[in-house]
Amino acid sequence: MTRVTNLVVKNAHGAKFWTVDDVEYIDFVSGVAVNALGHTHPEVVKAIQDQASSLIHLGLNYGYYESVVNLAEKLAEITPGDLDTVFFSNSGAEAIDGAIKLARAATGRPALIAFEGSFHGRTIGATTLTASSAKYKKHYEPLMGGVYHIPYPYALQLGKGMSEQEAAAYSLDRLQKLFELQVDPAQVAAIIIEPFMGEGGYVPAPAAFLHQLRRITEKHGILLVFDEVQTGFGRTGKMFAAEHAEVTPDILVLAKALSAGMPLGAIVANRELHEKWPVAGHGSTFGGNPISCAAALASIHVIEREQLVERSAALGNQIVERLKQEIGHLTSVAQIRGTGLMIGVEFQDENGNPGTKLVAAIREEALKNKLLVTSCGVYGQTIRLMLPLNIAEEDLDKGLTILETAIVKAATV
Template sequence: MTEHVEKKSEIRELAVKHLSPVMTRITDLVVTKAQGAKFWTEDGVEYIDFVSGVAVNAVGHAHPAVVKAIHEQSSNMIHLGLNYGYYESAVRLAQKLAAITPGNLDTVFFSNSGAEAIDGAIKLARAVTKRPNIIAFEGSFHGRTLGATSLTASSSKYRKYYEPLVGGVYHVPYPYQRQLPCQSEEDTTEYCLNRLTKLFELIVDPTQVAAIIIEPVMGEGGYVPAPAAFLQQLRKIADDNGILLIFDEVQTGFGRTGTMFASEHAGVVPDVLVLAKALASGLPLGAIVANRDLHDKWQTGTHGSTFGGNPVACAAALASIQVIEQEGLVERSERVGNQIVERLKLELGDLPSVAEIRGVGMMIGIEFQDEQVKPGTAIVSRIREEALKQQLLVTSCGVYGQTIRLMLPLNIDDNVLDQGLTILKQSIFNAIK
């Protein structure tokens, strides 16, 4: 591997001067090109990208089919405003989402981001049920708008300074066995369902709850899948009490977990499915997908967006979904994801610092612990630094930043994958020695 060359560029200086430091900066690389599972800095140094723009580039950076669709659409029409006329890319995308999402979810509202779509979903739930309260889960991340921040509970720093947030949000434990006093999946499911029942009995009557919102696989909070039985029980509780079940599949959508949507693993159809990230391969686009009847009850004019459903973003999304289908990437995610987990378990599974290796499709987490069996936050940050030195970009998740998460493009080339995993292993060994 060529050594990482440090060059203090004008762009970096300008960035430091003019970009708000509020956003956590993981690297200060100046990147000039990104293609497939790689990117290059201004110095011409090549990096392997195991982050994919935070699970956005499911079909890799700048897939030719997506680039072509963007070119074609942008030379025809860049923006109109979906309330000023219909255009094909948005309508065809809505039709496509209706076809590929589970169950009877057939109608779409487009927004510009995940958080914005989450906000819209809460508004929809309140408007339709005429109830005020929302139940979310500890450890969850739903985004950074004030509405989404109110649901987010993966770190108090995301909420610090912003209170009072949106009212009527109650958090209960997510079925994350390692962080609960539970010994098995069944135990964890039961524990969390009991806590929900207790919430209903002691604090908020279920008739006052508009929605339960959950990530079927917790993303930012640690790459933790919810047991199928837990999601199935949530479905039942929602049905029994006239509560809407919202699945936040912003990070899990579009093949990431080895099915087109993570909800399919449990065979549960939510009332509302929230999508973004990989939807448009990097162009800003979010979607709230629900059944027509529900959307019909959301009074016209009470929600909207200037840019939501932008023609170019929708064209990129259509092309991106087509690539996922044509290249068989959902099936590949499951197959290659299993192979990666197997390899990681073989190579790293016996290390005392490795607390758990878990994965659903190509949504894979390696959780670390220190010598006191406490979250391995410091180990993970050393791994990231070591990897970056060897030109591999990886990032972390988990409430304590104790988990390395792998968000590879679903179509990553076998050789690049092998190279990246070799560097990762080396970085882990360097970090723990």
């Protein structure tokens, strides 16, 4: 694994954690976009404790339990369109692999299309779909067959001065070329996309592009899969990023913030599609374990009650405005972008190339000043903020001040 820090952490609460030697840090990583309610939210802790004292594990093959049924019903209620049926697994990558199996089994087709820059996880299936860094695939070839990649509509990286519309048109043109030159669309089971690219750079896919993908997939009987492992549960200022474009995928993959730090993944589709997945075609010993489901229910309950999705949208705008004011003038800042609390600051060097070294220096300086913040982008050129949706104003202000100071320092060295 990549070791980002050597901190030994003792406890954590809200947007802060403390090391074993009692040093306090502000946490702008949130367990990599997992802790939507911050660390150790009391209602999540209580739900875990209560569930643990009544049922820890039985196995979904052998019976239903309340927490899993209630969570499936809740997900059916809050996910877009007709998505109403859930298969539970333990992680994002595992859920992605399940979605691949579902797509292949339901369509009887072999091929899959994913996007350059995308990240879907570390299992062999998810690693094959991933294309955010060659290092994730090195040593593991040959990976799964039948997988093709086309460019993500990421204007800033596709070409200097390219507009969002041009990037979307280019990406769709490459899809058309792929159909003509490499794989007949009738052979394609699914197109898998992060509607808002996470690890690859915190870049939203334009709504019009997602509409076109929906139209093309429908025309060819291809399933559209949205990987919302990182974007789900309010991160982008909507409960799900799919809502920005008002596009309902055939399969929605969830994990991370779903269950407030407990391991859980979900493959959500409509019942008709799920029923095309043959019995015994998939399974999991731990998937949908009662404690993770109880934590998820508590977390969704708090997100709804405290209107944290709306807060994410409003607070995100304020933060982007503040960052533009404080650091927007620096020539090394290529772009400050954000939708809700999915905020990225992309850096460039003096030649306009990705500002990889700058970002590393900013992270190091921030950590020295007791702020944990991380990066994304295929060249590590973007600082990404993954704040709890309920972050206290005071912690937010303190963390942003440390970050802005670190950016100004690194940019003026």
